[in-house]
Amino acid sequence: MVIRPSPEEETTMFDHRKLGRELGLFDTDPLIGAGLPYWLPDGAIVRHGLEEYTWTQERRAGYRHVYSPVLGKRELYEISGHWAHYDEDMYPPMDIGGEQVVLRPSLCPHHAVMFRSRSHSYRELPLRMAELGAMYRSELSGVLGGLTRVRCIQLNDAHIFCTLDQVADEAAGALAAIGSAYRAMGIAAPRYRLSLPGPGGKYVAAPEMWRQATKILSEVLDRSGVGYEAVAGEAAFYGPKIDVQVTDHAGRESTLSTVQVDFHQPERFDLHYIGPDGAKHRPVMVHRSIIGSVERAVAQMIEEQGGAFPAWLAPLQVAVLPISAREEAAASALRDRCLAAGLRAEVRHADAGSLGARVRENRLAPYQFVLGPAEMAKGDVAVRLRDGRRLPVQPAERAVARIRDLVRRFDPRLWTD
Incomplete structure (x- = not known):
């Protein structure tokens, strides 16, 4: 069992490739292939929790969710510019029924086509379209590793179709949402980068488009008050972007x-909306990913937290510890009360070892409910928190309700008074 480090060791980073397997979160198999990890039951809980978080926050922010196919005709990516500027990272086309189809490297062309499929008025803008979908990158085997570099990515993606004067506020809103998500996930000290084009033919040749998009993102960063550095050669082929950077155990x-501003694809797909003057106008496309790929987000949390996920994400949220066999029935009833409240709870039975040993073995659980004769008699519980705090004995109903409320709010705190 992996044990959470002591306070003086808290700055230690963990190798998620090793620890994620030890914790039973994910694994790989040669029969499935390199760069194609699968999620084990506890990892699936964490992944689902992140999906639920992003879906909830996006709905509250006015996003509409969609689903799109993981395949597209080669022509789709020729129009978007991926085929000309990004083909080295794409899988080769497959010949099906006289057509060539490709595993998508990105969701944005699909969303552009979805926007184009209906007429839109300026009153509908900004139109925020979100999807947590799979995309595929033809990564070389030498760069693959754990969850940080994979060939099939589950991306928390969204595209905002808006007017030019709405772009800055939408980009700023996305940046604020990223900060909120990182606080909820417990990801510390990210760095911000303004990614700009570099030399060579990788980028779309449209100097005025690049100037305008860069100016908008620079002003958004300045207005947000976060420190950042501008780095050439890291932009998307169609536009500059704000990248939020994290560091793993090896540095x-x-x-x-x-967060990206894109004038290119709206033009390529001939997107338009009807303005107040009754004429057609070109929208701007803001790309944003709040938590990035689920794989890389989980990897970073393992690296920083050693498997001690925030309570709302923890595979096991409540470990119920009866002191002796006499409390087993009451412990099972308390577990069932937790389950009914939507919490993930299990009984760690008395015959599994001493109370001290069971406490140590379950230190990754954010909450431990200790149940002895006195607590059982009164319907109380002694609550131990993962950070070492022992709370006063209290009614079990109150403890369960407090934890349920924190988890439902995606609150990163273990307890509030």
Whole structure:
């Protein structure tokens, strides 16, 4: 069993590739293939929790959720520009029924086509379209590793179709949502980068488009008050972006979340809306990913937290510990009360070892309910928190309700007075 580090060791980073397997979160198999991890039951809980968090926050922010196919015709990516500027990262096309189809490297072309499928008035804008969907990158085997570099990515993606004067506020709103998500997830000290184009033919040749998009994102960053650095050569092929950077146990830096301004694809797909003057106008497309890919987000949390996830994400939220066999029935009833409240709870039975041993073995659980004769007689419970605090004995009903409320709010705190 992995034990949470002591306070003086809290700055230690963990290798998620090793620890994630030890914790039973994910694994890989040669028969499935390199860069294609599968989620085990506890990992699936964490993944589902992140999906639920993003879906909830996006709905509250006015996003509409969609689903789109993981395949698209080659022509789709020729129009978007991916085929000309991003083909080295794409899988080769498959010939099906006289057509060539491709595993998508990105969700944005699908969303552009969805926007184009209906007429839109300026009154509908900004139109925020979100999807947590799979996309595929033809990564070389030498760069694959754990969850941070994979060939099939589950991306928390969204595209905002808006007017030019709405772009800055939408980008700023996305940046604020990223900060809120990182606080809820317990991801500490991200760095911000303004990713700009570099030399070579990788980028769309449209100098005025790049100037305008860069100006908007620079002003958003300045207005947000976060420190950032501008780095050439890291932009998307169609536009500049704000990248939120994290670091793993080996000091390797990677991008987790992004905000991008795109004038290119609305033009390529001939997107338009009807303005107040009755004429057609071109929308701007803001790409944003709040938690990035689920795989990389989970990897970063393992690296920083050693498996001690925030309570709302923990695979086991409440470990119920009867002191002796006499409290077993009451412990089972308390577990059932937790389950009825929507909490993930299990009984750690008295015959599994001494109370001290069971406490240590379940230190990754954010809450431990200790149940002895006195607590059982009164319907109380002694609550131990993962951070070492022992709370006063209290009615079990009150403790369960308090934890349920924190979890439902995605609150990263273990307890509030």
